[in-house]
Amino acid sequence: MTSHSVLEFSIEKQGVDSQGVGRARAGRLTLRGAGEKTHSILTPVFMPVGTVGSVKGMSPADLHQMKAQIILGNTYHLYLRPGHQRVERLGELQRFMAWDGPILTDSGGFQVFSLSSLNKIDEQGVTFQSHLDGSTHRFTPELSMEIQRALGSNIVMAFDQCPPYPATREEVGAAMRRTRKWAERGLAFPLKDHQARFGIVQGGLYEDLRVQSAHEITQLPFDGFAIGGLSIGESPELMQKMAFFTAPLLPQHRPRYLMGVGRPEDLVEGVRAGIDLFDCVMPTRNARNGQLFTSQGKINIKNAKYADSKEPLDPQCPCETCTQYTRAYLRHLFVSRELLSARLNTVHNLTYYIGLMEEMRRVILEGGFEFFEVWAESFYRKRGG
Amino acid sequence: MTSHSVLEFSIEKQGVDSQGVGRARAGRLTLRGAGEKTHSILTPVFMPVGTVGSVKGMSPADLHQMKAQIILGNTYHLYLRPGHQRVERLGELQRFMAWDGPILTDSGGFQVFSLSSLNKIDEQGVTFQSHLDGSTHRFTPELSMEIQRALGSNIVMAFDQCPPYPATREEVGAAMRRTRKWAERGLAFPLKDHQARFGIVQGGLYEDLRVQSAHEITQLPFDGFAIGGLSIGESPELMQKMAFFTAPLLPQHRPRYLMGVGRPEDLVEGVRAGIDLFDCVMPTRNARNGQLFTSQGKINIKNAKYADSKEPLDPQCPCETCTQYTRAYLRHLFVSRELLSARLNTVHNLTYYIGLMEEMRRVILEGGFEFFEVWAESFYRKRGG
Numbered sequence: 001m002t003s004h005s006v007l008e009f010s011i012e013k014q015g016v017d018s019q020g021v022g023r024a025r026a027g028r029l030t031l032r033g034a035g036e037k038t039h040s041i042l043t044p045v046f047m048p049v050g051t052v053g054s055v056k057g058m059s060p061a062d063l064h065q066m067k068a069q070i071i072l073g074n075t076y077h078l079y080l081r082p083g084h085q086r087v088e089r090l091g092e093l094q095r096f097m098a099w100d101g102p103i104l105t106d107s108g109g110f111q112v113f114s115l116s117s118l119n120k121i122d123e124q125g126v127t128f129q130s131h132l133d134g135s136t137h138r139f140t141p142e143l144s145m146e147i148q149r150a151l152g153s154n155i156v157m158a159f160d161q162c163p164p165y166p167a168t169r170e171e172v173g174a175a176m177r178r179t180r181k182w183a184e185r186g187l188a189f190p191l192k193d194h195q196a197r198f199g200i201v202q203g204g205l206y207e208d209l210r211v212q213s214a215h216e217i218t219q220l221p222f223d224g225f226a227i228g229g230l231s232i233g234e235s236p237e238l239m240q241k242m243a244f245f246t247a248p249l250l251p252q253h254r255p256r257y258l259m260g261v262g263r264p265e266d267l268v269e270g271v272r273a274g275i276d277l278f279d280c281v282m283p284t285r286n287a288r289n290g291q292l293f294t295s296q297g298k299i300n301i302k303n304a305k306y307a308d309s310k311e312p313l314d315p316q317c318p319c320e321t322c323t324q325y326t327r328a329y330l331r332h333l334f335v336s337r338e339l340l341s342a343r344l345n346t347v348h349n350l351t352y353y354i355g356l357m358e359e360m361r362r363v364i365l366e367g368g369f370e371f372f373e374v375w376a377e378s379f380y381r382k383r384g385g
Numbered sequence: 386m387t388s389h390s391v392l393e394f395s396i397e398k399q400g401v402d403s404q405g406v407g408r409a410r411a412g413r414l415t416l417r418g419a420g421e422k423t424h425s426i427l428t429p430v431f432m433p434v435g436t437v438g439s440v441k442g443m444s445p446a447d448l449h450q451m452k453a454q455i456i457l458g459n460t461y462h463l464y465l466r467p468g469h470q471r472v473e474r475l476g477e478l479q480r481f482m483a484w485d486g487p488i489l490t491d492s493g494g495f496q497v498f499s500l501s502s503l504n505k506i507d508e509q510g511v512t513f514q515s516h517l518d519g520s521t522h523r524f525t526p527e528l529s530m531e532i533q534r535a536l537g538s539n540i541v542m543a544f545d546q547c548p549p550y551p552a553t554r555e556e557v558g559a560a561m562r563r564t565r566k567w568a569e570r571g572l573a574f575p576l577k578d579h580q581a582r583f584g585i586v587q588g589g590l591y592e593d594l595r596v597q598s599a600h601e602i603t604q605l606p607f608d609g610f611a612i613g614g615l616s617i618g619e620s621p622e623l624m625q626k627m628a629f630f631t632a633p634l635l636p637q638h639r640p641r642y643l644m645g646v647g648r649p650e651d652l653v654e655g656v657r658a659g660i661d662l663f664d665c666v667m668p669t670r671n672a673r674n675g676q677l678f679t680s681q682g683k684i685n686i687k688n689a690k691y692a693d694s695k696e697p698l699d700p701q702c703p704c705e706t707c708t709q710y711t712r713a714y715l716r717h718l719f720v721s722r723e724l725l726s727a728r729l730n731t732v733h734n735l736t737y738y739i740g741l742m743e744e745m746r747r748v749i750l751e752g753g754f755e756f757f758e759v760w761a762e763s764f765y766r767k768r769g770g
Binding site: 052053054056057058060082086097098288307308310320324326328338339344 | 437438439441442443444445446466467471474475476481482483673692693695705709710711713714717718720721723724725727728729
């Protein structure tokens, strides 16, 4: 496998912190697409989550409108329904869902542990019961690659073991060692020409285990590296601290992905730490629950105080939801459980997340790390945080 | 009230059947909008139903894309939530929902009888309990006008009594007489300058009562006339027969509206009878249930036979759903209960309904009634019906 043929990553500007460590950076990730296509992604970037073949409520045109550059698909869900072989027969995930941008698929490992019931793990893989119908299935590192190969995603994640939180040092250590072995087995499984691979660093909240896991995983010929095992129940402060600790342990010139993170402030802290890619269900899931992110902080649109508000949701925001509707209408749709509610809320939350990443990229390009620090201060001040 | 100032209706072409009766017709309905606006509607036309301030799942841009010319709002629902006075404070229904086209509101009468529990009717009005919270409310012809006035709709429907089906001749007769009295009381209630009024003919399935109701209602200074009391449980054949009987009883040069109808074949029969306006929840509700209308007949997208289908839903259809997605993907979204399912299905069903009306209009303009009869035959043949 020659990693550079399928993925290229160039750093346009990188800040250096007071300890001389490379931190917040703006880059460009180039992925070889299927056929003649090439996908160019400007980082830092947020990836909307399209769990089961759609970003809930969003059409591909909506995703383009909000300038989504890459989306995420879930291996566990797509394996169960509609089935990875079916997706492959129908032209792989991109064509299946009519999305012409790049897609990253996770390995299914996290869902196998968190969603399915009665999972049983051994050295070879994980046996679990489907959350849909209770049927028994078994994932191995090889099957995870086979599924992601069939889905045809542009970035394939290694099959790792994410221990629960809290976990003992022994449990985290064992999961970390298994993650390394599974990473090697996955690498031996051939993928399609246009598929890049990312390895995952585990190690929980133990700094020495993070150092060891990063050392082991970054020895392997991956095209990029992810920090796994965070945002699984620990406090945001611990998560941010561990991401800040782990990011510099990853190779400077490879893309870095902080999995499953997070709140807007977590994205700011992740970028500050030197992370390039993020994904989280928060903007989409919270949208459906009426929790909206704005430049002034969070809004619960159900709140009665919005019933007569002619104000836009976020006057700073260029999205359809903010330019065309009032808070009163958005509240009405939510309270009335109208289908349009989830859609408009999702358009806004994703636009906010993507816009926040664009803004951070601009700040880094314009002024480097010190300028970023000044910007971050004003970000927190505006939110009253 | 001078009806011509607020609504103008011109017939561009009208077919005449073998008995010399004016039938299928193509026209243009011009409504004075709020402010300086004028709305021009080409008929026959189908009005998508936006029950509670949105056509479920659709944005105004979607409605424009499918060439919706006018939509319907429900007085009963909007009165209960968010409240008509609130809608008025927020700029009337058009601005509230960010739809810049015209809106017809029903009178609330039908929902009061069909949706609310424990309704009690007397000469003055109807007392009922909200389907939302059981609270007690009372509608009168005057309150119905007051609500529709506040909503600011372009076409205001008279508050009528729609007897259930089946009903005795006495019950239907009593409802018909009350409908006439209520029509007069409604007419005495002042509306806004841009609001046209439609009267409603009742009379159930009794031809002589239809004659009498049509005679009485069309004496009143309404801008247009509707056929009510159909599509409430009787067979489609009876419904079509009664619409065909009643349509010519309405003034030739006023718009005719067949309320709550119907299936595609009912629209064809309605147009054949000489109807200009239609509304029905069927395309939107059935979309959410996976029932899709196509040029080849109905499709239940849940059917397993579509699981691997790379075909578009309807190859004849220009909508986003048919040009961008496969049946396999639409089935997957439906089976997985993805939000996008209802949206894509609704876009298609409404596009189909609106396209069917456009096609009938074209056929009438090109060839008149005989040509329409030929076209209708081919319409049924393609559907295998």
